[in-house]
Amino acid sequence: MGALRMLLLAVMAFAVVPAQADDAVAVARLTALLSQAQTLTARFSQLTLDGSGTQLQETAGELSLKRPGLFRWHTDAPAEQMLVSNGQKVWLYDPDLNQVTIQVLDQRLTHTPALLLSGDVSKISENFTVTHKEGGSVVDFILKPKAKDSLFDNLRLSFRNGVINDMQLVDSVGQRTNILFLGVKMNEPLDASQFSFQVPAGADVIEQ
Template sequence: MTVKKSLAAIALLVVAPIAMPLAALASDGAERLNRLLEPLQTYEARFDQQILDASGERLQEARGQMWLSRPGKFRWEVEAPYLQEVISDGEEVMLHDPDLEQATIQVLDQRVTHTPALLLSGSASDLTDSYEVSRQQQGSAETFTLLPRDPDTLFEELKMTFRSGALSTLQMTDSTGQRTAIEFRDVQMNHAIDESRFVFEIPEGTDVIRDTH
């Protein structure tokens, strides 16, 4: 899988004084994650993303902005090193690659919501039902480790870190050991987001592919 394709796959994808043992917090991980995610209706942030190989060598960096409105609406824009966007209107998902003048549209089904970025736009209870969740806390930072119950996913482990109640980091590891780390900044939660953010605007001349599978 190329770096560019892996970036697209990712898109289709809150105090203790000391760190507590992960096992000691495993039983309340799903419940606590639910409590953090359920109140989340909208989320907007800038992001910086790195992809590392199994040895830790950096393969690619990217930056951009994302918007989320639950349930099911999502926009992920990569601004550099090249333009790319993934948009969900709650029923379908579009991957638009301006360089290739190509847009792929598919139904927002269960497999699509298993991708790291899009799973955040779904139901919190569905998320914790689909993954085994454990929790670790240090200061104001809470890190949740999610292991998929279904092997048919794009990653083997997902870590979500919240700082003072806000999602600040996503870290993913796939079956090859490749790791993706996404840092969020300038976070805004539960504020009004214009619905036009989640509307497909396909430039004239773009080749549109509809994936019916």
């Protein structure tokens, strides 16, 4: 299963549960760093490893986002996929399968790993416990889902000089997905048309 598809399927695993004791400093720091980017564009390099460290997949692509909830994540060929959110719905398009998965965007969805960067960050602590560590210009945040049936054990977000640098997802069997962000640009005007998606003629559509 592709890492992008796993990110979308993780949506249903993040149920809102009563807040627990968090590292208040970590939550406040992460909220401030995420909130400073009202728009963001970047290239990314993505590497997926199994529990033993063997490489499973390596991809690259481009992403753009605009708060609240607008998101476009395009993985380059030959493993091309596209994840698009217009703030109301999310489309996952797989050209090889000629298949589109559509899901309604709700409050929980904005806190899944795929859309955390573009969502409402004010309620992060409802879905995750957050800790952080700092070293020089780098700050790492570890987010652990509070839902026990989550597909992910933890998510690490790393910022360098106040800008998102990379993230890592680890699942219950130890599979790791590392995503490095390159050429990050924040708060530049973005064309709203890139956050809409037209289902290609003849594509299979799965609505969840």
